[in-house]
Amino acid sequence: MTDDNQGETLPELDPSQTGLSDMTPEGFRKAGKKVIDLIADYLTDLEDYPVLAQTKPGDVRRKIPDHPPQQPESIEAILADYKQTIEPNLTHWQHPAFMGYFGITGSGPGILADAIASAVNINGMLWRTSPSATELEERVVHWLRQLMDLPRNWFGIITDTASISSLLAVATARHQVPGLLVREKGLTGRTDVPRLTLYISSQTHSSLDKAAILLGLGLDSIRRIPEDDAFCMDVTELEKAIHTDRKAGHTPFCVVATAGTTSTTSIDPLAAIGAVCRREKLWFHVDAAYGGSAAIVPELRARLEGIELADSVVVNPHKWLFVPMHLSVLYCRNGALLEDAFSLIPEYLRTTDSSKVDASDNKEEVCDFMNYGVQLGRKFRALKLWMVLRYFGAEGLQRRIREHVRIAKEFANGVDQNPWMERLAPVPLSTVCFRMTPPDLPENGENKEDYLDQLNEKAMASVNSTGKVFLSHTRLKGRFAIRLVVSNARTTEKHVLLAKELLLETSKTIDESERPQHLRQRNS
């Protein structure tokens, strides 16, 4: 055997150099307890931090050396720098008054599960590379499927993000287009590939646009079906679009409905869309990344009626089930299709485990999860879903989600009753979209809407800059809307009311000084 490298001399290791392994277990025990204290203190003091980082661009960058450290440093020194430079310049997503985007919670059991998962650091790509990780994953996705009241025989797999779950779903939809043979033949260098068209709504998450880019469908393949008054997909428009595309010789292949859109958490009419998909033989994907968690509450599950017609569903326990990032679950009516689309087994990952049959139960087969997606590396994420589901229990989780919905509804009622506020969308879950509206603005004042946009944008920025609460925004029917989301486990009525107070106070101040003269004449 020739070996080009045999001539080289590698420096011998200095035998006096000890500690070539990892931190010692006892060193870990000591450092670990310090870190637990650091975290517990952080959780205790959360409300003392500004929610939105009060940081200027470059503030942190300038404090970190330009060159990597050459010599080892003590864990104490590293943690001290963390406390001094990193922690104060985070935006505190765990702060109870974080009510922007979607509130997420790295709950206690979830944090601890993540620590264990990083310690055992297994890669659950194959059953044999960690049987309990694979079988626990099968079990917890089965648990969640029951909690969401999804069909019993659906296949489930944990991924990192809804972006990836939806990508896999649309890729599988593309895979099963008759005659396309996309896996082998691809889409290039062919003249026999019709324009594949993908139906989403004006409110669909941008990850679906990214999926269309990646999958070679292109943004032009996207039919953005208009929303109705409640920001839900208009099913008549969907049917029309499909019809028009078929007439033009295109090939409709997939419809994406959303249960809990990012702007307003509107829930598309799943049953009606599902019926269209069945009739038209289109893949029906439901993005329930946010709203799917609500399905574990029986009386909220009714709002997702029709989800059971889907071919694939994504739900993110790291959004509203108190599991720290990353944990998304993709359910697929037909797991074999997912496997067809993605399975590739190189020799170094070939095992004979899948043919093992247990004597007492001849149905025992093993699942190699790597065959159902694109990422080969698979951290032990099932552990945190398992620990969170057990620690809170189904009833505990339901109570929390109910409480969030209740608080949001109370806030929405408050908006409806306040002459200075205007609700801009229904509140099917726990997100309220609204704006501040000076009650004495002339009804048809020129540029009134533009002024309201400016006023709301300024008011929100100003309130956020106090660090006391954090809200984010969207645009609805073209207009600036403030979003208040109650989905962080620590958020209570108190925080929501504080946001309201601050907004009222700030808007009034801004309005007093900045309202243009022509909008100052009274209505009456």
Next chain:
Amino acid sequence: MTDDNQGETLPELDPSQTGLSDMTPEGFRKAGKKVIDLIADYLTDLEDYPVLAQTKPGDVRRKIPDHPPQQPESIEAILADYKQTIEPNLTHWQHPAFMGYFGITGSGPGILADAIASAVNINGMLWRTSPSATELEERVVHWLRQLMDLPRNWFGIITDTASISSLLAVATARHQVPGLLVREKGLTGRTDVPRLTLYISSQTHSSLDKAAILLGLGLDSIRRIPEDDAFCMDVTELEKAIHTDRKAGHTPFCVVATAGTTSTTSIDPLAAIGAVCRREKLWFHVDAAYGGSAAIVPELRARLEGIELADSVVVNPHKWLFVPMHLSVLYCRNGALLEDAFSLIPEYLRTTDSSKVDASDNKEEVCDFMNYGVQLGRKFRALKLWMVLRYFGAEGLQRRIREHVRIAKEFANGVDQNPWMERLAPVPLSTVCFRMTPPDLPENGENKEDYLDQLNEKAMASVNSTGKVFLSHTRLKGRFAIRLVVSNARTTEKHVLLAKELLLETSKTIDESERPQHLRQRNS
């Protein structure tokens, strides 16, 4: 504002129900210290566990209830079940005698960083959603780039896996094919899209095949360039293939070279391939997921000569830099292209931060990392790379990698000198491919090679089943090869020698009882 849901009555929360938030901080402190002890004990006792789980399919599944828990359970009960059911049925990737696949290490500082990241649970999608997470990420990828001696102005971003990093790289390569306009127009319903061809080698990782499937290139677009004797891409064959494809009217667009292939860790001739790519104007992607870590050792960096010609490079610190999963880094010569390919900013994620200019330094711009990839959710992964780089220091990391390379080389020398063993590939890094060969097999015995395959497969399975060591396999030139990898921080010479002893003993026993009669005649 109409609201369909206003008629519904949601159950009011029972005010006697307390604990609607998360685990209390003090509860976390207590539970956390138990978990740290659990982890420290695990790390202490690692060598007492069988490396490969001694589990039969269904063993774990049967012990987990079919239905999700309704009521909350104590963290003690959950951890007890973990210890009893989950932990014993893991394959212990952290065991020092885990020498299969690629050894990875969830080092102490890495585990602790992951716990902190899960606790702060920020989403670093935008600069403003956690300034320190974004700026720390910019800094640590800058540090690693220096350690690997890559060009200073390359853009770097952390992703979860090499599968995703390479997917983004090839997608960007596809994005910049002149006239393709894939982002907008896609690849379907067109007759003007030539066959795009992708060049990889026979040893390239399967994630590139998956990327080809996802991106609509199809497996047929892949040109699998043959390997030379050292399992490296044959550059003459590459040039021929490109030439043939151009003549056929196809459009070559990307070449993927590997620095550290999965089977043998062979390193493709990067400089020569890079030169071809420059000349032919092809995107040059280097998959250095494994081998890239070695580049931080100056005398090993020389083996990756030419990597600086790449358009994109992936390296996985969660492979051989002692960072727990998931942490892959994608470097891109031109970050703006990555942004061109993927950036999509929906209204709810629009900020004005990027226009902020710091008074004292007008170059301050903020990076919104979500614009450079497909996953919107971005856990605070930079923290673990930072903590690991500081805890070990560049020199500490270099020493460990050098030691792994030294142990592997010693083992390879031992193989070369042992009449019962045959080395099957060069050892450029710390992976040795070899097989067991009874020295008295007749030179040209009928089916000799098949017998060797069986013998090695059985011997490896038998040794793995002892739980004392774990090795994996590949096929080289069609023949079964055992792989021994030294890249887990805890692996020492002792574990490597144990593997050798066990293999020798087991192979001899199997050979004695199972060798076919016609292969029993002596050579001499």
